[in-house]
Amino acid sequence: MTxxxxxxxxxxxxxxxxxxGVAVARSLAQRFSIVIALVVxxxxxxxxxxxTFLTTSTLQGILGSxxxxxxxxxALLIPLTAGDxxxxxxxxxxxxxxxxxxxxxxxxxxxxxxxVLCLVAGVVIGLLxxxxxxxFGVDPFIVTLGTGTILSGVVLWMGDSTTISGISTGxxxxxxxxxxxxxxxxxxxxxxxxxxxxxxxxYTAAGRRLLFVGRGRAVSRLSGLRVTRIRWGALxxxxxxxxxAGILYAGTTGAADPVSGEAFLLPTFxxxxxxxxAILPGKFNSWGSFIAVYFLVAGTTGLTMLGAQSYVSDxxxxxxxxxxxxASRYSRRKEVRESGSL
Amino acid sequence: xxxxAQAGGAPTGAPPVVEARGVxxxxxxxxxxxxxxxxxxxxxxxxxxxxxGSGKSTFIKVLAGFxxxxxxxxxxxxxxxxxxxxxxxxxxxxxxxxxxxDLGLITSLSVLENLRLGTFSRSxxxxxxxxxxxxxxxxxxxxxxxxxxxxxxxADLDGTQRALLAIVRAVHEMRTLRGSARTGPxxxxxxxxxxxxxxxxxxQLFSLMREIAGGGAAVLFVSHDLDEVRExxxxxTIFRDGRLRATVQTASVTDTELIxxxxxxxxxxxxxxxxxxxxxxxxxAVVVEDLSDERVESVSFALGTGEVLxxxxxxxxxxxxxxxLLFGAFPAATGTLRTxxxxxxxxxxxxxxxxxxxxxxIPADRxxxxxxxxxxxxxxxxxxxxxxxxxxxxxxxxxxxxDCQETLDRFDVRPPVPGLAYQSLSGGNQQKVLxxxxxxxxxxxxxxxxxxxxxxxxxxxxxxxxIHDAARADCSVVCASSDYEQLAAICDRxxxxxxxxxxxxxxxxxxxxxxxxxxxxxxADRAVPAGPVGPTEGxxxxx
Numbered sequence: 068m069t070x071x072x073x074x075x076x077x078x079x080x081x082x083x084x085x086x087x088g089v090a091v092a093r094s095l096a097q098r099f100s101i102v103i104a105l106v107v108x109x110x111x112x113x114x115x116x117x118x119t120f121l122t123t124s125t126l127q128g129i130l131g132s133x134x135x136x137x138x139x140x141x142a143l144l145i146p147l148t149a150g151d152x153x154x155x156x157x158x159x160x161x162x163x164x165x166x167x168x169x170x171x172x173x174x175x176x177x178x179x180x181x182x183v184l185c186l187v188a189g190v191v192i193g194l195l196x197x198x199x200x201x202x203f204g205v206d207p208f209i210v211t212l213g214t215g216t217i218l219s220g221v222v223l224w225m226g227d228s229t230t231i232s233g234i235s236t237g238x239x240x241x242x243x244x245x246x247x248x249x250x251x252x253x254x255x256x257x258x259x260x261x262x263x264x265x266x267x268x269x270y271t272a273a274g275r276r277l278l279f280v281g282r283g284r285a286v287s288r289l290s291g292l293r294v295t296r297i298r299w300g301a302l303x304x305x306x307x308x309x310x311x312a313g314i315l316y317a318g319t320t321g322a323a324d325p326v327s328g329e330a331f332l333l334p335t336f337x338x339x340x341x342x343x344x345a346i347l348p349g350k351f352n353s354w355g356s357f358i359a360v361y362f363l364v365a366g367t368t369g370l371t372m373l374g375a376q377s378y379v380s381d382x383x384x385x386x387x388x389x390x391x392x393x394a395s396r397y398s399r400r401k402e403v404r405e406s407g408s409l
Numbered sequence: 410x411x412x413x414a415q416a417g418g419a420p421t422g423a424p425p426v427v428e429a430r431g432v433x434x435x436x437x438x439x440x441x442x443x444x445x446x447x448x449x450x451x452x453x454x455x456x457x458x459x460x461x462g463s464g465k466s467t468f469i470k471v472l473a474g475f476x477x478x479x480x481x482x483x484x485x486x487x488x489x490x491x492x493x494x495x496x497x498x499x500x501x502x503x504x505x506x507x508x509x510x511d512l513g514l515i516t517s518l519s520v521l522e523n524l525r526l527g528t529f530s531r532s533x534x535x536x537x538x539x540x541x542x543x544x545x546x547x548x549x550x551x552x553x554x555x556x557x558x559x560x561x562x563x564a565d566l567d568g569t570q571r572a573l574l575a576i577v578r579a580v581h582e583m584r585t586l587r588g589s590a591r592t593g594p595x596x597x598x599x600x601x602x603x604x605x606x607x608x609x610x611x612x613q614l615f616s617l618m619r620e621i622a623g624g625g626a627a628v629l630f631v632s633h634d635l636d637e638v639r640e641x642x643x644x645x646t647i648f649r650d651g652r653l654r655a656t657v658q659t660a661s662v663t664d665t666e667l668i669x670x671x672x673x674x675x676x677x678x679x680x681x682x683x684x685x686x687x688x689x690x691x692x693x694a695v696v697v698e699d700l701s702d703e704r705v706e707s708v709s710f711a712l713g714t715g716e717v718l719x720x721x722x723x724x725x726x727x728x729x730x731x732x733x734l735l736f737g738a739f740p741a742a743t744g745t746l747r748t749x750x751x752x753x754x755x756x757x758x759x760x761x762x763x764x765x766x767x768x769x770x771i772p773a774d775r776x777x778x779x780x781x782x783x784x785x786x787x788x789x790x791x792x793x794x795x796x797x798x799x800x801x802x803x804x805x806x807x808x809x810x811x812d813c814q815e816t817l818d819r820f821d822v823r824p825p826v827p828g829l830a831y832q833s834l835s836g837g838n839q840q841k842v843l844x845x846x847x848x849x850x851x852x853x854x855x856x857x858x859x860x861x862x863x864x865x866x867x868x869x870x871x872x873x874x875x876i877h878d879a880a881r882a883d884c885s886v887v888c889a890s891s892d893y894e895q896l897a898a899i900c901d902r903x904x905x906x907x908x909x910x911x912x913x914x915x916x917x918x919x920x921x922x923x924x925x926x927x928x929x930x931x932x933a934d935r936a937v938p939a940g941p942v943g944p945t946e947g948x949x950x951x952x
Contacts, residue, residue, distance in 0.1 A: 172599035272795040283781035290792055291764035
């Protein structure tokens with residue numbers, strides 16, 4: 068008797084007989100849990116500090132400045148969907164920010180030319196990551212940990228360990244100064260990129276393939292997907308988007324400093340995993356992560372306004388990451404169990 | 410046709426090492442093991458024979474504590490009653506030890522580390538005395554005349570050495586890990602350990618088994634190979650359809666009797682080889698020539714348009730590798746595949762190329778290789794043809810949903826809900842979705858491996874129908890299967906493999922379950938050199 072994984076008769080219909088109304092309500096609650104959490108956080112801090120937290124300027128500040136995190140999270144979602152970790156996204160962000168500082172502020176190169184160079188640098192880093200991962204068959208977790216660290220070293224060296232100010236107002240105008248509907252343009256860029264990524268993952272054949280590669284490498288290969296090429300493409304896309312996040316970061320702060328970018332890595336992962344528990348639970352998705360970013364930021368901003376020390380944001384981000392990963396694992400398992408198989 | 414089961418070639422008086430009485434097991438109301446009474450005596454090598462699905466694996470899994478038997482059975486070990494079900498792992502306390510076909514070795518570790526794996530997992534020692542351990546290992550190897558270096562890495566050992574190591578380890582654990590209260594000889598259970606071994610390896614393994622039995626322990630030897638069972642065992646027990654059919658003295662039973670017990674029917678009169686129709690390669694859809702890899706040797710055959718070609722053989726004969734090699738799922742060493750005017754090199758084959766030549770592969774392991782369980786039925790079913798739905802503004806999801814619904818209805822997938830996670834379907838319905846996935850791409854060559862494994866009876870007939878429909882639409886089908894009944898039901902021609910080669914070809918009226926079983930089991934005995942199995946005429950008749 069050969070071993071059959073499926074010899075136990077699986078039920079034909081998903082899930083035990085439960086009233087459909089309850090199931091629908093439950094699934095809706097799960098899908099929008101992150102939205103609910105965001106509303107709760109805003110309500111709590113709003114009632115505690117109505118005069119500072121619930122002001123237009125706080126809102127505008129949060130929306131505009133955190134667009135960097137939104138874009139960086141989008142960058143990370145692509146390799147995560149393909150089943151690969153990319154720990155170099157923060158390093159890429161810092162690289163492109165520092166390139167703007169050095170080439171534009173110090174050497175006076177045209178800002179738009181520098182932006183193009185940043186994008187090229189992003190593509191090159193992504194290609195290198197993919198090269199190490201796929202041609203040598205190394206775990207991307209390790210490779211990108213290495214390249215990310217190399218990049219932060221390069222950034223320190225490029226910037227001579229100092230903060231470079233004086234970035235062209237052309238960039239800051241188009242990122243944070245100019246507004247649409249009272250909100251800095253950066254927010255809208257983040258929104259557009261989130262929407263594009265959603266469209267890509269949900270409405271294109273390539274997005275479907277990316278998901279298959281992430282969930283089942285053997286299946287994908289035997290289905291004729293070019294697994295290597297797709298994974299490589301995902302790493303290039305993530306580095307390129309991370310580079311865009313770096314450009315927005317330079318535009319948001321108007322300066323390039325060689326260390327602060329590193330702090331983005333953990334919130335990015337927290338937002339990506341937290342986002343995967345909502346909207347499309349069990350699946351990395353850009354709207355979930357978009358809302359997760361603002362949930363995390365609202366939480367830390369509120370805590371800071373209550374007078375908490377700055378280390379609280381680390382506690383909050385780290386805690387959110389652990390909780391999010393556990394929750395997403397739990398919801399995936401529950402989904403499997405309730406669909407009555409295995 | 411039960412042959413009385415009495416008195417082994419072992420010292421009388423001692424109680425049997427294992428004494429099973431009325432052991433049954435049902436899955437969802439289906440009895441796969443029906444009231445088995447089996448004795449294994451000390452110092453005896455006891456063969457366990459039976460086809461796939463005969464219940465012998467289930468029985469072993471009950472002993473291992475992997476399956477919980479139905480209430481009512483009893484088990485005595487060394488004359489003591491043992492409560493059923495056994496807890497997983499409890500077999501160790503009773504002096505039983507298992508060697509499974511995959512051997513359970515960690516190849517990146519040393520021989521010594523593997524040998525002591527079971528001890529480490531239970532030991533609370535803070536310091537491991539490596540020097541003493543090495544000496545102990547050497548003594549152990551000497552005792553069984555096994556030539557192994559404790560410091561060697563398992564990855565550097567050949568198959569025979571690995572098998573020897575696994576068996577010595579099992580004996581070692583049988584002795585040392587037993588609960589302190591138990592006495593009496595242990596029992597070693599070997600689950601098809603010789604399948605992938607060369608002839609010299611078998612010899613070494615057999616002499617090791619004799620050493621072990623000579624020391625008073627019992628050996629339960631599961632095998633497909635009648636030759637081996639005849640050579641090494643004292644007695645043999647035959648399972649069929651979940652029942653123990655007979656326990657026989659190996660020395661006093663003929664091959665014919667054994668085969669009858671295994672397949673359950675009188676053997677058909679074995680006529681001579683049929684006159685082969687003169688092969689004409691020109692009207693074959695696909696011609697495979699000189700295909701080899703580590704387990705397959707120079708296999709050549711032709712596949713006609715719309716033909717259903719079965720590949721079968723005993724475990725280890727290599728037939729099951731052919732679909733994967735043709736599809737490029739793993740690399741061949743040599744071989745070409747000719748389709749139309751094109752000749753493709755098989756070592757350079759990959760799935761992308763195979764799909765471009767309109768081939769489709771439906772693997773046996775649906776969960777790992779076939780589909781992604783956590784993704785919806787729709788996405789799984791439509792993966793191969795998803796590009797057809799790409800428009801200037803992205804995927805046309807309504808169209809995709811409509812076509813998917815239509816496909817699920819056509820293949821009678823139940824429930825026909827495209828949004829459901831694939832893994833929530835039953836085995837049969839999962840397989841239908843896989844067929845839908847690949848047939849949607851309109852393949853010219855359909856490669857199947859165990860297409861109805863884990864599939865219920867009703868869905869089985871539907872799957873046969875789907876395969877026949879594909880063949881009628883001029884798709885050529887290769888079906889690698891160890892289910893003889895299935896081969897008889899769907900194939901126009903069956904190739905029987907033995908030790909990596911095509912050894913027999915059956916066609917037309919010769920394709921019956923019994924005949925296929927007979928050929929499979931007797932091939933090894935007769936060792937007749939295989940006649941050339943050339944490319945043959947394609948169109949099958951009499952489906």
